[in-house]
Amino acid sequence: MQPLAITLGDPxxxxxxxxxxxxxxxxxxxxxxxxxxxANPPGGIDFVDVGGEGPxxxxxxxxxxxxVALDSIDAALHAIEAGHCSALVTAPxxxxxxxxxxxxxxxxxxxxxxxAGLQRYAHDYAMYFDSPKLKSALLSVHLPLRDAVSAIDAxxxxxxxxLTSREYRRLYGQAPRIAxxxxxxxxxxxxxFGDEERVIxxxxxxxxxxxxxxxxxxxxxxxxLAASRGQYDVxxxxxHDQALIPIKTMAFDESVNMTIGLPYLRVSVxxxxxxxxxxRGIADAAPMRYAIRWAAKHAGSYKK
Numbered sequence: 001m002q003p004l005a006i007t008l009g010d011p012x013x014x015x016x017x018x019x020x021x022x023x024x025x026x027x028x029x030x031x032x033x034x035x036x037x038x039a040n041p042p043g044g045i046d047f048v049d050v051g052g053e054g055p056x057x058x059x060x061x062x063x064x065x066x067x068v069a070l071d072s073i074d075a076a077l078h079a080i081e082a083g084h085c086s087a088l089v090t091a092p093x094x095x096x097x098x099x100x101x102x103x104x105x106x107x108x109x110x111x112x113x114x115x116a117g118l119q120r121y122a123h124d125y126a127m128y129f130d131s132p133k134l135k136s137a138l139l140s141v142h143l144p145l146r147d148a149v150s151a152i153d154a155x156x157x158x159x160x161x162x163l164t165s166r167e168y169r170r171l172y173g174q175a176p177r178i179a180x181x182x183x184x185x186x187x188x189x190x191x192x193f194g195d196e197e198r199v200i201x202x203x204x205x206x207x208x209x210x211x212x213x214x215x216x217x218x219x220x221x222x223x224x225l226a227a228s229r230g231q232y233d234v235x236x237x238x239x240h241d242q243a244l245i246p247i248k249t250m251a252f253d254e255s256v257n258m259t260i261g262l263p264y265l266r267v268s269v270x271x272x273x274x275x276x277x278x279x280r281g282i283a284d285a286a287p288m289r290y291a292i293r294w295a296a297k298h299a300g301s302y303k304k
Contacts, residue, residue: 013273157203180216
């Protein structure tokens with residue numbers, strides 16, 4: 001296997017700390033991309049220096065740090081495109097820092113999709129979370145809740161189901177049983193608590209007509225539990241926190257954030273830059289260890 005490409009994310013966060021600790025704990029071929037002046041990689045690390053000036057100031061929002069994070073991603077993608085690295089594992093970036101550095105994208109998901117020429121969220125690419133007990137794809141990502149609910153669309157639901165089924169099959173060798181979450185209490189209770197479920201139901205019907213194994217809308221307060229017990233393989237969540245709350249509650253240390261639809265495997269940890277503890281040597285590397293192991297296990301699914 002070609003080495004994983006691992007980016008350190010925002011230099012003033014915990015990225016370097018958790019990546020270096022994880023690589024000391026596990027034996028996985030990896031090439032790390034970041035700023036030597038800001039990260040001080042230990043000996044034995046295959047490290048690509050993208051520049052930047054020290055000393056590091058932990059926990060600070062800075063355009064220079066955003067630029068290092070973006071340059072690290074660019075260098076890692078070049079290595080993957082050239083065939084020198086396999087999957088991409090990303091440590092967290094800070095949205096404000098990359099915005100100050102000139103990036104118009106709110107996060108890795110949108111940035112990587114743009115670089116790959118993918119345009120339509122839910123159809124061409126999407127955010128997906130994978131853990132041993134619970135897997136979920138998100139119908140929307142970085143939207144205010146009121147906007148996410150009003151944007152629910154039957155065509156997008158069918159598109160997300162199609163994309164999720166294709167990518168799940170690539171990872172696990174079989175089509176998933178997909179459950180679609182409702183957005184209102186009791187999945188609307190027949191329209192008494194909202195009518196969004198009618199739209200969701202039309203999306204489910206379209207996907208089922210295409211031959212997908214899909215059902216819903218199901219009440220969101222029970223569908224994730226049912227999936228965690230093996231009744232379904234993947235839950236399609238209608239908005240960001242609908243999926244993230246159960247996943248982080250049940251599997252914070254053993255979950256990965258994956259951008260499905262890309263021509264290569266990309267995963268990240270399911271947490272942020274943790275500015276409040278950065279530089280103190282107390283960050284937990286367990287989620288990064290899991291992400292690296294998971295990427296190494298599944299990288300072969302994306303061989304060209």
